[in-house]
Amino acid sequence: NAGVTQTPKFRVLKTGQSMTLLCAQDMNHEYMYWYRQDPGMGLRLIHYSVGEGTTAKGEVPDGYNVSRLKKQNFLLGLESAAPSQTSVYFCASWDRDVYEQYFGPGTRLTVT
Amino acid sequence: QQQVKQSPQSLIVQKGGIPIINCAYENTAFDYFPWYQQFPGKGPALLIAIRPDVSEKKEGRFTISFNKSAKQFSLHIMDSQPGDSATYFCAASEEAAGNKLTFGGGTRVLVKP
Numbered sequence: 001n002a003g004v005t006q007t008p009k010f011r012v013l014k015t016g017q018s019m020t021l022l023c024a025q026d027m028n029h030e031y032m033y034w035y036r037q038d039p040g041m042g043l044r045l046i047h048y049s050v051g052e053g054t055t056a057k058g059e060v061p062d063g064y065n066v067s068r069l070k071k072q073n074f075l076l077g078l079e080s081a082a083p084s085q086t087s088v089y090f091c092a093s094w095d096r097d098v099y100e101q102y103f104g105p106g107t108r109l110t111v112t
Numbered sequence: 113q114q115q116v117k118q119s120p121q122s123l124i125v126q127k128g129g130i131p132i133i134n135c136a137y138e139n140t141a142f143d144y145f146p147w148y149q150q151f152p153g154k155g156p157a158l159l160i161a162i163r164p165d166v167s168e169k170k171e172g173r174f175t176i177s178f179n180k181s182a183k184q185f186s187l188h189i190m191d192s193q194p195g196d197s198a199t200y201f202c203a204a205s206e207e208a209a210g211n212k213l214t215f216g217g218g219t220r221v222l223v224k225p
Contacts, residue, residue, distance in 0.1 A: 031211065043156070048212055050210055096211075100158050103155030103156050105154060
């Protein structure tokens with residue numbers, strides 16, 4: 001049971017490049033989330049999904065897209081990266097039985 | 113706008129002291145209030161959580177106090193240890209809205225030996 005995993009762990013992009021962050025969970029959770037963490041601002045929700053094939057916008061969705069083609073995977077895409085997207089990105093999944101969100105180890109993204 | 117405000121931003125205490133972190137929220141629909149602990153380079157991990165029908169909850173050395181009328185809640189770390197040095201985040205969510213967590217800005221706690 002690996003919990004929530006994220007790939008890659010680190011990435012440097014140039015402005016305008018695109019990339020996809022992968023989140024995987026092996027706990028059969030329906031709900032999954034993408035957050036970004038910036039200094040002094042805590043974590044802010046980008047997008048979330050309440051089940052396979054569904055996605056919804058969070059607090060800061062602009063510049064990001066997501067897909068949930070398989071229940072265990074939640075992908076976060078940046079089509080044209082901007083320096084303002086330099087951040088640490090965390091994926092989480094929610095266990096409704098114990099009412100706990102489990103977070104992945106994070107992806108540190110730098111856009112130059 | 114930040115719906116959950118957390119203070120202070122940082123805190124230094126001696127071993128055995130009681131760091132206290134405070135949070136205030138605005139959305140009265142929130143029905144779940146967790147605290148997360150984060151170590152450098154790691155993801156946040158759930159520490160303790162409370163529902164609004166309870167005024168206090170203790171788990172080990174960690175206590176949440178909750179004041180529904182004031183829309184405030186706080187975390188107390190009793191008999192703090194150097195291993196408690198971490199960043200702490202309060203959060204709030206509404207189950208009916210998908211349990212999306214709204215986080216406070218975080219408090220960096222340093223416990224000196």
